[in-house]
Amino acid sequence: EIVLTQSPATLSLSPGERATLSCRASQSVGYSYLAWYQQKPGQAPRVLIFGASNRATGIPDRFSGSGSGTDFTLTISRLEPEDFAVYYCQHYDQASGVTFGPGTTVDIK
């Protein structure tokens, strides 16, 4: 079973700064199966990026995804106040189903 590791666990930044979040898989994964979600307190997650680099409908272009193989990155180019949240990467595998990374909290410095 593929294990996803996210780093850092917490990222403390100011509005306007750039955020770079990492997701590393325990073995090489297909980019089609890598997605990123944002979750705010008391809310369900919402998809930001699918297929490693495709923005979901309605997601601002300050969010971008990249990567392949075992290393994937979510970048928020300029943090807006509403972007302070927890971010999860997710992988799908036909054999073992869906796994999520442990999450990265982006909080206000």
Place this chain on the structure above:
Amino acid sequence: QVQLVQSGTEVKKPGSSVKVSCKASGDTFSNYPMSWVRQAPGHGLEWMGGILPISDASNYARKFQDRVTITADESTSTVYMELSNLRSDDTAVYYCARDIYDASGNFYFDRWGQGTLVTVSS
């Protein structure tokens, strides 16, 4: 635009079972797989399993295989998740989510229910 509306908060005793529902509206229900994901307080997301309503084919995460049953009722566009032999560490918010497996082979969850809090306590 599909909406997923889940049943309300549950409080259960250890050893009992809980059944949570998720009703879909606004889009074709049967053709999309649906999953259940849970989140313990202060913890991350954990996939439990899923079902394709049109075929009733289901699959489960190994961890929950012996205790979870996911079913679908096409007539009411509702998916159910039943978890048995509840323990205190099953206390969590349980979400249903719609799976998307698109023409390009991408997989992700595009719609989520609002979540159902299940508390297991003696």
